[in-house]
Amino acid sequence: MLLRHTTTEIKERKALTVNPAKTCQPVGAMYAALGVHGCLPHSHGSQGCCSYHRSALTRHYKEPVMAATSSFTEGSSVFGGQANLLQAIDNIFTIYEPEIIAVHSTCLSETIGDDLGQIVAKAKDDGKVPEGKHVVQAATPSYVGSHVTGYANMLEAFVKYFSFNTNEKIRQVNMLSGWVEPSDMRELKRMAGLMDLKTVLLPDTSDVLDTPMTGKYTMYPKGGTTVEEITSMGNSMATVAMGDFATRKAAIMLDNKCKVPFKMVDIPIGLKATDRFVQAMALAGKVSVPDVLTEERGRLVDVITDMHQYFYGKRVALYGDPDNLLPLIEFLVDIDMKPVYVVSGTPGKAFSKKALEILAEKVPEAKVQNGASADMYLLHQWIKQEGVDLIMGNTYGKYISRDEGIPFVRTGFPIVDRIGHSYFPTVGYTGGIRILERILGALMDKIDATAPEESFELVM
Amino acid sequence: MTQFLKERENQILTKGADSAEIACGKKSLAGSVSQRACVFCGSRVVLYPIADALHVIHGPVGCASYTWDIRGSLSSGPQLHRLSFTTDLKERDVVFGGEKKLYHSLIELIDKYQPKAAFVFSTCIIGVIGDDVEAVCRQVTREKGIDVIPVMSEGFNGTKKDGYKIANEALARLVGTNNDFKPAKYSINILGDFNLAGELWILAEYYKKLGVEIIACMTGDGRVDEIRRAHHASLNVVQCSGSIMHLAKDMKEKYKIPFMKVSYFGIEDMSEALYEVAKFFDDEEMMTKARELVTNEISKLLPALQPYRQKLEGKKAAIYVGGAFKAISLVKALRLLGMKTVVVGSQTGNAEDYKLLKELCDEGTIIVDDSNPNELSEFVKLTGANLFIGGVKERPIAHKLGLGFCDHNHERKEALAGYVGMMNFAKEVFASVTSPVWKFVREPQQFNMGAVPPDSSESQSS
Numbered sequence: 072m073l074l075r076h077t078t079t080e081i082k083e084r085k086a087l088t089v090n091p092a093k094t095c096q097p098v099g100a101m102y103a104a105l106g107v108h109g110c111l112p113h114s115h116g117s118q119g120c121c122s123y124h125r126s127a128l129t130r131h132y133k134e135p136v137m138a139a140t141s142s143f144t145e146g147s148s149v150f151g152g153q154a155n156l157l158q159a160i161d162n163i164f165t166i167y168e169p170e171i172i173a174v175h176s177t178c179l180s181e182t183i184g185d186d187l188g189q190i191v192a193k194a195k196d197d198g199k200v201p202e203g204k205h206v207v208q209a210a211t212p213s214y215v216g217s218h219v220t221g222y223a224n225m226l227e228a229f230v231k232y233f234s235f236n237t238n239e240k241i242r243q244v245n246m247l248s249g250w251v252e253p254s255d256m257r258e259l260k261r262m263a264g265l266m267d268l269k270t271v272l273l274p275d276t277s278d279v280l281d282t283p284m285t286g287k288y289t290m291y292p293k294g295g296t297t298v299e300e301i302t303s304m305g306n307s308m309a310t311v312a313m314g315d316f317a318t319r320k321a322a323i324m325l326d327n328k329c330k331v332p333f334k335m336v337d338i339p340i341g342l343k344a345t346d347r348f349v350q351a352m353a354l355a356g357k358v359s360v361p362d363v364l365t366e367e368r369g370r371l372v373d374v375i376t377d378m379h380q381y382f383y384g385k386r387v388a389l390y391g392d393p394d395n396l397l398p399l400i401e402f403l404v405d406i407d408m409k410p411v412y413v414v415s416g417t418p419g420k421a422f423s424k425k426a427l428e429i430l431a432e433k434v435p436e437a438k439v440q441n442g443a444s445a446d447m448y449l450l451h452q453w454i455k456q457e458g459v460d461l462i463m464g465n466t467y468g469k470y471i472s473r474d475e476g477i478p479f480v481r482t483g484f485p486i487v488d489r490i491g492h493s494y495f496p497t498v499g500y501t502g503g504i505r506i507l508e509r510i511l512g513a514l515m516d517k518i519d520a521t522a523p524e525e526s527f528e529l530v531m
Numbered sequence: 532m533t534q535f536l537k538e539r540e541n542q543i544l545t546k547g548a549d550s551a552e553i554a555c556g557k558k559s560l561a562g563s564v565s566q567r568a569c570v571f572c573g574s575r576v577v578l579y580p581i582a583d584a585l586h587v588i589h590g591p592v593g594c595a596s597y598t599w600d601i602r603g604s605l606s607s608g609p610q611l612h613r614l615s616f617t618t619d620l621k622e623r624d625v626v627f628g629g630e631k632k633l634y635h636s637l638i639e640l641i642d643k644y645q646p647k648a649a650f651v652f653s654t655c656i657i658g659v660i661g662d663d664v665e666a667v668c669r670q671v672t673r674e675k676g677i678d679v680i681p682v683m684s685e686g687f688n689g690t691k692k693d694g695y696k697i698a699n700e701a702l703a704r705l706v707g708t709n710n711d712f713k714p715a716k717y718s719i720n721i722l723g724d725f726n727l728a729g730e731l732w733i734l735a736e737y738y739k740k741l742g743v744e745i746i747a748c749m750t751g752d753g754r755v756d757e758i759r760r761a762h763h764a765s766l767n768v769v770q771c772s773g774s775i776m777h778l779a780k781d782m783k784e785k786y787k788i789p790f791m792k793v794s795y796f797g798i799e800d801m802s803e804a805l806y807e808v809a810k811f812f813d814d815e816e817m818m819t820k821a822r823e824l825v826t827n828e829i830s831k832l833l834p835a836l837q838p839y840r841q842k843l844e845g846k847k848a849a850i851y852v853g854g855a856f857k858a859i860s861l862v863k864a865l866r867l868l869g870m871k872t873v874v875v876g877s878q879t880g881n882a883e884d885y886k887l888l889k890e891l892c893d894e895g896t897i898i899v900d901d902s903n904p905n906e907l908s909e910f911v912k913l914t915g916a917n918l919f920i921g922g923v924k925e926r927p928i929a930h931k932l933g934l935g936f937c938d939h940n941h942e943r944k945e946a947l948a949g950y951v952g953m954m955n956f957a958k959e960v961f962a963s964v965t966s967p968v969w970k971f972v973r974e975p976q977q978f979n980m981g982a983v984p985p986d987s988s989e990s991q992s993s
Contacts, residue, residue, distance in 0.1 A: 073610050076644055086632035087639055088592065088619035095593030111564075117655055117686030118559060119569025123597035126923050130601075135928045137904060142559045143687035148659060159562030167564065167905065178591045179655035179687060182625055213591035214620050214656075286933035286972040288908045416592070443619075467599070 073470045077448060079455040089448035090467065092390045093416025095213035096221030098124040100175035101138055102250065103225035106274020108295030109170030111163060112138040115156055115187065116177025130487040132253075132280040137290055139163050139172075143179060152185045153193070160194045164201050169291065170298060171205040175225060178213035205298070207232045217417040218484075219316045219392050222250050226321040229273065233298060234305035236329035243307040244355045245331065246272045247321050249314025249338045249394040250484065251498060253281040253294075258496035259313075259339075262349070265364055268356040271300045271307065273321070281493045305329035309355035313338045313348065314394030316419060338394050339498045341402020341506070342371060348499075367500040374507050375406050381511055381531075386457075388412040390450055390464040391483035393422040393441065399463070399482070401429050402503065408510075409434045411459060414450045418442030447471070461514060478513035482506075539563075542901060547894035553885045555900040558690065564903040566851070566924055567878045569686035571654055572598075573694020576941075577774050578650050578682065578701060580725055581753035582606035585646035588617045589633050589664060590654030594686075595619070602941040603727045606752050611644060620656070630662050637671045637679060647755035648678040650701060655686040678755075680704055691853075692773060692879050699777035702749055702758060706782060709759035715744035717812050720764045720788075722779055723771035724795065726751025727941055730948035734795060737805060737949065741820050743812070750775060762786040766811055768793055768804070773854040773879050794856060795948035796956075797864030798829060828950040836868065839957040844869035846964055849916040851899075851907055851925055852939055855880025855888060861920060861939065862891050868957055873914035876902045904928050918964050933972050935963030 097114055101124045104112035114121035121140035128136040139162075141147070141155040156174065163172055176187055187208040200206055209228035211221040226247065246259060257277040263270040278294025304310070304325060310333035312322035322333035334355060339348035345368070353360050375382075387403055387410045389396055400410040411434060413426050422441045430437040438453055451471050454462075458475065462468045465483040472479035486492050496502040515531055522528070541554040559565040575598050578586065588595040595617030606612065618624075618632045637649060649671075653664050668679040680701045684694050719738070724731050731751040738745055746764045747757035750771075767779045767790035779790035791811065793804035802825045809821040848865050850858050855877040862872045875888055876899035888898055897910050904924075911919065911932055919929035922940030929936040937959050939947060945955040 073613060076611075076614075078643075084639060085635040086618060087636040088595070088617050090599065090615050091592050091596050091617060091619065093592060094596035095591055097593070113562075117569045117571075118565060118567055118690075119572045119686045120593070122566070122568040122572065122924075123593070126601075127597055129924055129927060133927055135904060135931060136924075137564055139562050139564050140559075142561045142563070142565065143655075144558060145688050148655075148685075148687050155561040158560070162560060162562030166562075177655070178593075178620075178625075179659065182656045182659045212622070212625075213593050214625050215622050217592070282931070284931060284933070284972055286931075288904070288928055288931045290905065 072474050074451055074474050077451045077455060079452060081449070081452050084444050088444065088446050090446050091416050092414050092446050092450070092467075093217035094127070095178070095218060096211035096216060096224065097175050097177050097213060098127055099218035099221030099223075099250065100173070100209055100211045100225035102128060102276070103222045103229075103274050104173035104175070105136065105279055106256070106276040106295055107171060107173065107229060107301070108297045109291045110173050110295065111167055111169035111171070113140070113159060113163065113172050113174045114138060114177060115141045115152060115174050115185065116179045117143045120177050127485060128280075131485040132493055133490065134280045134282065135288065136280075139167070141180070148179065148183055151183060152180050153190050156190045157194055157197065157199060160206060161199045164199070164204060167290065169204075171207060173225060173228070174206060174208040175211040175221065176209070177211070181210065181212035205232065219250060219394065219417050223317045223320045226273065226318060227324050229301055230304060230321050230324050231328065233301040234325055234329050235302055236305040236331070239306055240308065241269075241303060241306045242356070243269045243271060243303065244352060245304045245307045245310035245325065246270050247310060247312040247318040248272060248274065249317035250392060251338060251395070252492045252496065253277040253279065254492065254494050254496040255498040255502065258499050258502060262364065262499050263352060265361055266349075266352055266356065266358050267361070268352060268358055271304050272296060273301060273304065305331065307331050308357075309333065311336060311348070311351045311355050315421065316393045316417060337398040337401075340395065340398040341503050342368070342375075342405055342500070343401055344398035345499050345503065364500070371500040371503045374504050378507065378511055379407060381514060382406045382408050384409060385460040385514065386411045387461045387463060388450060388454055388459040389462075390414040390447065390468065393417050393419065395483055397422070397425055397429065400426060402506065404429060404433050406507070409437075411437050412450060412453045413437065413439040414445045414447070415441040416445055461510065478517045480509050480513050543897065543899045543906070544889075546889055546892050546896045546898060552882065553889075553898055553900055555880055555882060555885055556690075556692070557901070559901055564905065565901060566903060567901060568691050570688045570691065570694035570697065571652060571684040571686045573691035573774070574682050574684035574698040574701070575652060575694070576602060577695055577698035577750055579612055580604035580606070580751045581650075581755060581758070582612045583609040583647045583754050584612065585640055585644060585649040586612055586616065586652065587633075587636060587640065587649060588615075588652045588654060589629065589657055589662070590618065590620055591656070592617055592619045594652070594654045602725070603943065604725045604751055604941070605727070605729050607732070608754075611646060616640060625656060625660055628660060628662055629657070630667050633662065633664065633667050634671065637667070638675070641671070641675045641677065646677065648680065648705065650680050650682050652682045652684050654684070658683070658685045658688070678705065690879065695774045696777045699775060699781065702778050703781050705755060705758045706778075707759070707762040707786065709756065712760040712763050714746060714763040714765070717742060717814070717817065718744040718746050718764045719766045719768050719808065720746055720761045721748040722750065722767050722769045722790070723775040724748060724751045724948070725771070725941065728943050728946040730795070730946045730952060733946055733949040733951055737824060738808070740824050741805065741809060741817050743808060743817070749778065762788065764788060766791065766808070768808060770794055771854055772856050773881070792856070794860040796857065796860035796952065798832065798867060798950065798953055799863050800860045801949055801953070802829070832950050832954060835954060836957050839961045840867075840869045842961060842965060846870045846917040847873045847915060848918040848920060849874035849907070849911050849914065849934075851876045851902060851919070851921045853878050853922070855884030857939065859884065859887055859891060862888070864953060864956060867953070868960060870918070870960075872896055873916050874899070874907070874910040876900060908932060918960060933969055935960065935966065937963060
């Protein structure tokens with residue numbers, strides 16, 4: 072009982088987070104930057120930040136994750152980190168030769184008041200940025216928001232820097248993706264391809280964080296949205312932005328700067344969110360939905376029909392990132408499960424409001440909390456008060472799952488104890504089937520393991 | 532090696548080709564993709580294994596998230612150290628200060644978990660926003676009657692090594708606070724073993740057989756009360772000297788406890804550790820027991836290693852680990868398996884360590900301080916290594932290069948210390964180096980050319 076100290080009684084906590092359901096901005100900025108081709112993320116702060124983020128991403132993706140750091144010293148914390156960043160930019164372009172350096176700040180550099188924009192401008196003035204190379208910067212203070220906020224800020228920085236409207240309209244739709252897996256990015260492109268749409272997906276970590284084994288190590292793998300593609304986003308017909316928390320900023324930036332209108336949709340997780348995504352894409356690209364997608368949809372609905380009895384009324388506890396949770400709880404409601412507890416460490420009132428709207432009719436008893444003191448400790452307390460049949464979330468749910476004997480489906484970030492997330496998408500209709508398969512697997516494994524002999528079933 | 536940062540030249544040397552000493556203990560260059568971490572990381576890892584203490588991380592959420600239960604330092608009892616507690620500072624706190632939040636957090640946590648002591652880690656911005664962490668700790672100590680110890684580990688304030696030192700100072704505040712303890716005739720403290728995969732428990736068995744009592748293990752399966760009485764020991768036995776030497780020296784000065792540096796990896800170093808301890812106590816019976824133990828273990832181990840050695844003979848290894856002292860043992864352990872070390876480096880080695888390494892290694896071995904992925908992958912290519920020994924960030928790079936890998940860091944899954952550890956090490960290295968997967972590595976065009984039938988490509992294990 073690793074969590075033996077968790078009490079059933081919930082006392083209001085004045086100031087404390089126990090087992091957080093989020094992490095800090097810079098790691099999100101780093102992940103987003105990895106989805107741009109030839110880009111080296113750069114952490115402007117102490118060395119540890121960069122090392123922790125790289126380790127965190129490596130544990131999740133089992134892939135090399137490259138990023139540089141300003142390696143702050145005591146001196147930098149007093150006199151500012153300008154000298155470090157200038158030297159870093161110089162060194163990086165000399166040695167690691169990226170196309171782009173994507174600088175993000177940290178709590179330290181923000182607190183001492185480093186102005187990234189000014190420093191980067193100085194680097195350009197000083198000739199430290201070679202011709203044709205780029206330095207993009209985003210402010211990502213760790214004490215604001217969460218890793219999702221950092222992701223959003225970095226995305227915004229990319230389109231702000233690169234995208235231009237040159238008045239040549241191209242038949243192209245922008246897809247701004249929330250924080251999903253390389254497999255999901257690949258699936259989004261596949262679906263767009265089925266619709267015969269030319270698209271730009273930003274960011275795109277497929278072929279970056281799921282690279283094949285070739286016996287060679289490549290610092291900049293072949294994947295990632297290219298500079299040309301991001302630039303061309305300013306000429307696209309429209310933007311479909313998936314996930315409010317992660318992509319709205321970038322979508323607005325594209326609209327303001329390049330007059331590319333946008334449609335906000337959820338990340339296409341589950342049936343209805345995928346419907347809305349497909350519809351938004353069809354509208355944006357002025358195409359019709361091909362039969363093959365409708366058939367995929369039909370297969371998902373078929374699975375729901377066949378297995379409905381196992382979903383019906385099952386109580387689920389979920390935690391994770393807002394953009395991923397909202398469509399997921401909607402999907403669970405649609406398959407007749409009961410998402411009774413929902414926790415996200417990422418602050419933002421819109422989340423709880425939307426989540427409660429989704430749950431209002433079918434699961435009025437649901438408890439939703441995000442932001443302050445919305446952590447795994449609270450989730451566990453809720454579960455202790457009244458149990459659930461299933462837990463869904465990142466690896467950190469395994470403690471609760473084990474202590475309480477509750478089936479557990481891993482989803483979100485980070486997943487450091489199982490594989491699959493990099494390879495099998497959970498977005499789209501097919502991804503929906505995978506979610507169902509995994510939910511059923513977890514529930515049925517428990518039924519099989521605990522059913523009395525006489526009711527142990529062969530056919531389920 | 533022209534593609535490397537020029538400023539790093541003197542942190543890399545090739546035995547035989549370069550006569551100069553390696554430069555080390557330097558700050559990493561800004562802009563390098565260093566594998567190093569920060570001061571906080573150093574402090575956190577040293578104190579982490581104290582399982583019945585509360586570890587509160589004062590700062591924004593990240594530092595707590597990233598260090599939540601990621602080290603395989605096992606505890607035989609309490610598991611409090613594996614939870615993650617943070618004051619999760621917000622913008623408001625950065626402006627108005629986080630002292631109140633810290634105070635309330637500590638009070639709530641101490642009431643709830645009743646820990647034996649508490650450590651409060653300061654992260655980067657704490658010094659900058661001017662929180663008086665020491666004062667809060669003093670206040671809570673007064674109110675709650677347990678030691679609440681500030682660990683001023685702001686990330687930028689030096690290197691990971693400085694973080695070790697700060698943690699050592701925190702430990703030193705506990706050492707010597709319990710005088711009601713009668714040690715056995717022969718007693719030691721173990722310093723710098725992190726009980727990864729239960730390694731300490733293996734060592735404890737050996738010492739028990741020698742008739743030596745372990746009073747405290749500071750950094751593995753640690754307990755506050757044991758550390759309090761650690762000054763009653765006659766000897767400090769230090770492994771992973773980089774992380775804990777400061778405390779050993781401090782205890783020598785304050786309590787006149789001598790220390791010795793040992794390593795538990797590989798047959799030679801493990802045996803020497805036991806002999807040295809027996810020699811220290813100058814007890815013939817203990818020495819006899821040590822000899823018996825060593826003879827007994829080795830006579831079982833050597834024949835068991837033989838089949839592995841046969842398969843591994845002549846293979847080449849690259850080592851990149853945290854501390855250089857460990858690297859030294861690894862070079863020897865690999866030699867026992869018939870393997871040659873062609874690249875060896877560390878994040879935090881000191882001049883003495885590197886000197887030893889240089890003496891120990893064969894001609895042509897590349898020795899490097901504070902390396903980065905580009906360099907490492909270049910070295911591996913240059914030397915044709917078959918195995919890489921490193922930590923979490925190096926594993927996928929090694930795999931991408933088609934190399935076997937052994938985690939000799941905190942994510943190891945098998946105990947690698949002691950005689951049984953040597954056996955595990957051999958098995959792990961063997962399994963990884965001779966894995967059938969290396970036969971399947973193809974570049975995309977090889978399929979198209981049709982030149983390489985699926986099973987006949989070069990195997991790294993052949």
